[in-house]
Amino acid sequence: MQIIAYLSIIPMILYATWWQWIITLLMYFVLNGLGMIMTYHRLLTHRSYPCPRWLEYTLAFITTFSLTGSAITWIAIHRKHHKFADTEKDPHSPDHLGFWRVQFFTAFVDVEGRYATDLIRNKFYKWQHKHYMKIVYTLAIVLLVVNPMSLVYVYLFPAALTLFFGTLVLSWAHKDYKPRTVFWLGLITFGDAFHDVHHDNPNKARLHKYDLVGWLIEKVFIQK
Numbered sequence: 284m285q286i287i288a289y290l291s292i293i294p295m296i297l298y299a300t301w302w303q304w305i306i307t308l309l310m311y312f313v314l315n316g317l318g319m320i321m322t323y324h325r326l327l328t329h330r331s332y333p334c335p336r337w338l339e340y341t342l343a344f345i346t347t348f349s350l351t352g353s354a355i356t357w358i359a360i361h362r363k364h365h366k367f368a369d370t371e372k373d374p375h376s377p378d379h380l381g382f383w384r385v386q387f388f389t390a391f392v393d394v395e396g397r398y399a400t401d402l403i404r405n406k407f408y409k410w411q412h413k414h415y416m417k418i419v420y421t422l423a424i425v426l427l428v429v430n431p432m433s434l435v436y437v438y439l440f441p442a443a444l445t446l447f448f449g450t451l452v453l454s455w456a457h458k459d460y461k462p463r464t465v466f467w468l469g470l471i472t473f474g475d476a477f478h479d480v481h482h483d484n485p486n487k488a489r490l491h492k493y494d495l496v497g498w499l500i501e502k503v504f505i506q507k
Contacts, residue, residue, distance in 0.1 A: 284419060285350055285446060291439035294432065303436040310441035316473040318346035319449050320496045324475065327402065328358045328365075331488040332504040340407050348422055350442040351449065353412040359399035360392050364453075365485055369460045375453040378460050385454040386447075452476045469493065 295307070322342040325331040334342075343354050351357055360374055367373045374392040377385045402408040411418070426434040448471055456465050456478035468476035474494030475481070481490055488505060489497025 284416075284423075285443075288350055288439045288443040288446060291435045291443055294435050295440050298432060299436055303432070307436045307440050307444075310437055311444045312473070313345065314349040314441050315445040315449060316496055317342060318349050319351060319445055320473055320475050321500065322346050323351070323354060323357050324361070325488060325496070325500065327354055328361050329485045331486050332500050334504060343408070343411065344418075347411060347415065347418050348438060348442065349445045349449075350419065351446060353415045354408050355396070355399050355402045355412040356394050356415075358402060359394050359396060360389075362398040363395060365482070366398075368462065368482060369457060375457070377454045377457055382454050386450050389450055389453070448472050449475070452478060464491075474498075 295304075299307070322339070323346050326334055326339060327343065347353070352360075364373055364375045369376055369378060371379050373379065375385055375389065396403055422438060423434060426438055448468070451468060452465075452472055452475050455468060456463055456476045462478040462482040464479050465476045469491060470493060473496045474490055475496070477490040477494055480487065488500045491497070
């Protein structure tokens with residue numbers, strides 16, 4: 284499914300209208316900004332801020348459509364990354380594995396459930412993990428029936444952008460065996476590539492003054 288998502292750039296370039304490109308960018312913000320970064324990363328992986336359980340589950344369900352795996356899968360891999368960052372045991376180290384392998388083959392990383400036992404004990408996340416592909420294909424079929432092009436600009440291409448730029452943080456913001464900030468990528472990923480700050484304090488909700496997701500978290504979830 285990830286390969287199909289990447290290939291969706293072809294019909295986007297050939298057939299998408301200007302308003303379909305705008306919808307794509309909005310969906311990229313939903314899947315990557317509100318989904319991957321705010322939910323999978325800062326909430327579920329690091330518990331950087333408090334969130335009502337109903338909203339957590341809603342956001343996690345939406346994040347399913349980013350095509351980056353179930354919450355259990357993604358969080359387990361990412362917690363291992365933090366534990367062994369920039370070492371041979373780091374599943375995302377470009378210094379040890381190479382840029383291209385980290386950028387395009389992270390889906391083949393072994394998942395160790397012991398890094399996500401809190402989610403494995405949760406009925407919702409067990410359900411999402413068990414039925415992940417069914418959930419993914421159900422939305423794809425619905426959009427395909429409604430309008431084949433909507434499958435591209437509402438779902439596949441925004442997911443491809445999420446996959447590409449989200450993984451680019453791992454392959455580009457780690458260099459010479461240490462995390463670093465990549466400013467332009469930090470803007471494109473709504474704050475995630477201010478990466479040295481993140482590794483210095485993984486539970487920090489806002490990483491930079493231009494960290495858009497961190498700003499939203501502070502405004503919505505953190506009372507000062």
